[in-house]
């Protein structure tokens with residue numbers, strides 16, 4: 001198979017399988033993830049890895065607030081986002097080091113702290129939509145709204161979570177650094193947690209209180225570095241029509257037009273599958289010949305071989 005430049009987005013279970021939130025639990029999940037990534041890297045492809053941070057950044061924010069004082073100030077959300085990139089980047093680098101040695105892969109992983117430019121007037125700042133951190137009961141949620149002004153929302157019957165603004169990614173400040181690392185055969189971990197959100201103000205980059213959607217940042221990054229394939233890894237092997245119902249129909253290969261039709265019919269849930277499908281559509285529409293695949297973590301390598309997942313093709317492409 002020809003060498004490809006593949007951008008791989010890691011969904012929640014790639015870092016936190018089950019509910020284990022200890023460092024050991026999350027390192028173990030990263031180790032399992034690294035085994036899949038090593039297979040793709042072993043085939044000679046260039047890979048760039050992005051990841052989510054919703055649960056982790058929410059917990060970092062809570063830890064900041066415990067025992068805070070003038071001498072021990074809590075860090076703002078952009079800085080907590082940077083902490084989550086460092087933490088998860090370390091776990092992934094550590095796991096990839098071990099697995100690459102076992103598998104005889106000679107590459108090294110390198111994490112780039114990534115700042116992502118957002119528009120400070122993005123309407124998303126007035127309408128928080130991104131759930132982060134732990135789940136609360138109704139009374140706890142009410143108290144957090146009253147004492148801290150948090151926006152809290154019930155999340156699919158599992159309890160209440162804090163919502164924060166999630167503005168659209170516009171540009172990636174470290175894109176040249178990332179490109180240079182790829183050119184030098186590093187496995188790059190970048191754009192973690194959707195990137196550290198910054199706004200341009202008076203010639204400066206100012207951190208803002210937000211968490212960017214990692215699927216949208218992944219798409220932006222894939223375009224900027226001229227990737228061939230966008231591989232989005234989540235909990236399901238394929239995307240489906242009538243998901244979760246008795247009429248569920250799994251999809252293997254879709255044209256751009258078919259995907260738009262199914263999206264417009266409402267088959268992909270907002271906040272979960274919809275951003276992934278939108279990222280896939282934007283990527284394949286950005287240049288002919290580009291391909292997006294959505295699949296589960298354990299099928300990542302099979303999906304690159306064309307044996308698993310849902311593949312979305314660019315406009316002029318024909319189904320095989």
Ligand SMILES: Nc1ncnc2c1ncn2[C@@H]1O[C@H](COP(=O)(O)OP(=O)(O)O)[C@@H](O)[C@H]1O
Nearest residue numbers: 011012234235236239240243267268269272273
């Ligand atoms: N049409 C659909 N086809 C497949 N999965 C869907 C669909 N609509 C919603 N989903 C749900 O979306 C989930 C992926 O979104 P999410 O859990 O937010 O992703 P992440 O892995 O990035 O955390 C799937 O695991 C599935 O439960």
Ligand SMILES: NC(=O)OP(=O)(O)O
Nearest residue numbers: 052053054193213214
């Ligand atoms: N930043 C982000 O999109 O994180 P999750 O994928 O964990 O929600």
